[in-house]
Amino acid sequence: MTSSINDSSTSNESSSSSEIASTNTALTPNEKRSIAWTSGxxxxxxxxxxVSANFGLLLLHTIAIGALGGLVHEFAQSSGRIFFIRKERDGLYLGSLSGMVLGIVAGLLVIAKNDAQPQPQLGSDQTKIETIQSSQSIDLSLSLExxxxxxGLKGVTEAATGNIPSEKEGD
Structure with a gap:
């Protein structure tokens, strides 16, 4: 008798969890629009x-790579379903738009740090020309940085705005 009760409760739990899973996979129209905008x-x-790396446009390249970093974080976190800031039970989700802005800020801070590093003293005009030309090129290490x-900035910002749900709320 107990085994039949356990079997029936297990089948009820599995059917209810499959219903929940099927309702959670359906995207709302706002989520579809958000995925489209985030992808675009x-x-x-x-x-x-x-294009900006090809032409050596450092500021434009920084803005593009920074925005890309924030967008990739959003894809990793919510598959691009959140475009604007959304408050949930476990904290704030910043979304794609805020991710782009935070990414651009992080990128600008990186190039500001690189520009603030002391430049070596130059002895001849030829060395000055070589240094100017090399400083305008955009290398892979700067792009990765x-x-x-x-x-990271988008991830840390979302982690800082998160709430730990209490155990009472989960029960």
């Missing part, structure tokens, strides 16, 4: 980053 901004940022700074 991600593609646009990637194209802008490639901007990208990971943007990715």
């Amino acid at each position: 901004f991600t593609c646009g940022s990637l194209i802008l980053a490639l 901007i990208f990971f700074a943007a990715l």
Whole structure:
């Protein structure tokens, strides 16, 4: 008798969890729009980053890579379903738009740090020309530093705004 009760409760739990899973996978119209906008901004940022790197436009490249870092974090966290700031039970979700802004800020801080480093004293005019030309090129390490700074800033900001749900709320 107990085994039949346990079996029936297990089947009820599994059917209710499958119903919950099926309702959670359906995207709302707002989530579909958010995924479309986030995907569009991600593609646009990637194209802008490639073009600006090709032409040596450091500021534009920084903005594009920073925005890309914030958008990638949003895809990793919510699959791009949150575009604007949303308050949930466990804290704030900043969304794609805020992620882009935070990413751009992180990128600008990275290039400000790199520009603030002391420049070596130059002895001849030829050395000055070589240094100016090399400082205008955009290398992969700078792009990665901007990208990971943007990715990290959005993650840390969301973690700082999070709430730990109490055990009483979960029961």
